[in-house]
Amino acid sequence: MNTLLKFNWQGLIKAAFPLRTLSLFPKLQLKEIQEVQEGKSLIIKGVNVPSGREPFLLETENELCPICSSGLEVKHTDVLIISQFVRSDGCMLPRRVTGLCRRQQKRMSILVAMAQKAGLMPNLTPATSKKDPKKRFGWKRYNKYFDESTIKIR
Amino acid sequence: MAALKRVQQWATFARVWHIFDASWQNPFESAQVLKKYLMGLYKPIYHPMNECGDHVIVINSADIALPGDEWVKRVYFHHTGYPGGASWTLAWDLHKKDPTLVLKKAVYNSMDGNLQRRYTMERLHIFPDSKVPGALMKNVSNQIRQIRPMPKRLDEYTEKEVKEFPKIIDLPKDYILR
Numbered sequence: 625m626n627t628l629l630k631f632n633w634q635g636l637i638k639a640a641f642p643l644r645t646l647s648l649f650p651k652l653q654l655k656e657i658q659e660v661q662e663g664k665s666l667i668i669k670g671v672n673v674p675s676g677r678e679p680f681l682l683e684t685e686n687e688l689c690p691i692c693s694s695g696l697e698v699k700h701t702d703v704l705i706i707s708q709f710v711r712s713d714g715c716m717l718p719r720r721v722t723g724l725c726r727r728q729q730k731r732m733s734i735l736v737a738m739a740q741k742a743g744l745m746p747n748l749t750p751a752t753s754k755k756d757p758k759k760r761f762g763w764k765r766y767n768k769y770f771d772e773s774t775i776k777i778r
Numbered sequence: 779m780a781a782l783k784r785v786q787q788w789a790t791f792a793r794v795w796h797i798f799d800a801s802w803q804n805p806f807e808s809a810q811v812l813k814k815y816l817m818g819l820y821k822p823i824y825h826p827m828n829e830c831g832d833h834v835i836v837i838n839s840a841d842i843a844l845p846g847d848e849w850v851k852r853v854y855f856h857h858t859g860y861p862g863g864a865s866w867t868l869a870w871d872l873h874k875k876d877p878t879l880v881l882k883k884a885v886y887n888s889m890d891g892n893l894q895r896r897y898t899m900e901r902l903h904i905f906p907d908s909k910v911p912g913a914l915m916k917n918v919s920n921q922i923r924q925i926r927p928m929p930k931r932l933d934e935y936t937e938k939e940v941k942e943f944p945k946i947i948d949l950p951k952d953y954i955l956r
C-alpha cells in the first residue's frame with residue numbers, strides 16, 4: 625500500500641534531466657604543479673596525476689562521513705591514518721577536501737596537532753622545519769604523549 | 779617432585795635481575811611497576827622485615843615520555859638550608875641536567891619513607907641509553923613488560939607500507955596537490 629502511494633520522484637528527475645554523456649570541459653583530474661628548469665626558461669605546468677589511493681579505499685556502507693561509517697576510534701599514534709588528512713607541509717586539509725562531518729573534522733585536526741607535537745610525523749613538516757624532533761627548542765625536544773579522552777567536542 | 783620443589787626454593791630465595799626499557803614510558807606509571815620488583819612485593823615470602831627485593835636495570839631513561847605539557851608543569855623543589863636557598867626546577871630542566879633523575883625520583887617517591895628505602899634504591903640501576911656494563915647485563919634473566927606501546931614514527935614505515943595501508947578518503951578530482 626505504502627509503495628503504491630509513494631511518488632516516484634527519482635524516476636521523474638531522471639526523465640527530466642537525462643545523464644549527459646557529452647562533456648564540454650576537459651575531465652577533472654587530480655593535478656600536481658611541477659617546475660622544470662630547461663636552460664634559461666622555467667616551465668611551470670600542472671600535470672594530471674593519479675592519487676594512488678583508489679585500490680586501497682575502504683568501502684562505506686552508509687551515508688555517514690568516512691570516519692563515522694568505518695567506526696574507527698583513531699588515536700594520535702595511528703600516523704598511517706592521520707597522515708591521509710594532511711598536506712605535505714603537515715597542515716590539516718579543509719573540510720571540503722576531507723569530506724568529514726563537523727565533529728570528526730574537529731577531532732581529526734586535534735589528532736593531527738597531537739601527532740605533530742609528539743613528533744610522530746617529522747617528514748610531513750614545513751620546508752623550514754628542522755625535521756628531527758630531538759632538535760626542537762627547550763622542553764619540546766622531549767618525548768610526550770597525549771590522552772584522547774581530553775578531546776572535548778560537542 | 780622433590781627436584782621441582784628444590785628449584786622453586788632456589789627461585790624464591792634468589793635475587794633475580796630484571797631489565798626494563800623506559801623509552802616512551804611514563805616514569806610515574808613505571809615506578810609503580812618497578813617498586814614491586816625492587817621490594818619483592820610479588821614474592822610469596824614477602825614481609826616488610828624480610829629483605830627479598832630484586833635488582834632492576836632500567837635502560838633508555840633519556841627517552842621517557844610525559845603526558846601533554848607536564849614537562850613544564852611538574853616542578854622539583856630544593857632548599858639548600860640557607861636563607862633564600864629555595865629553588866624550583868622544571869621537569870625538563872632536571873631531565874636536561876641528568877636524564878636519569880626524573881625516573882629515579884619517581885621510584886624513590888613511590889615507596890614509603892622507611893629505613894629500607896635507601897637500600898632498596900641501591901638495587902635500581904638506571905642508564906640513560908641502552909649501554910649497560912657487561913658485568914650487570916650477564917645477570918639479567920627477566921624482562922619487565924612495557925606499560926604503553928612505543929609509537930612508530932611515520933618516517934620509520936617503508937614507502938610501500940604507507941602506500942598500501944587502507945585509505946579512508948580519496949582526494950577530490952578538482953584538488954591541486956601540495
Ligand SMILES: [Zn+2]
Nearest residue numbers: 689692725728
Ligand atoms: Zn561523521
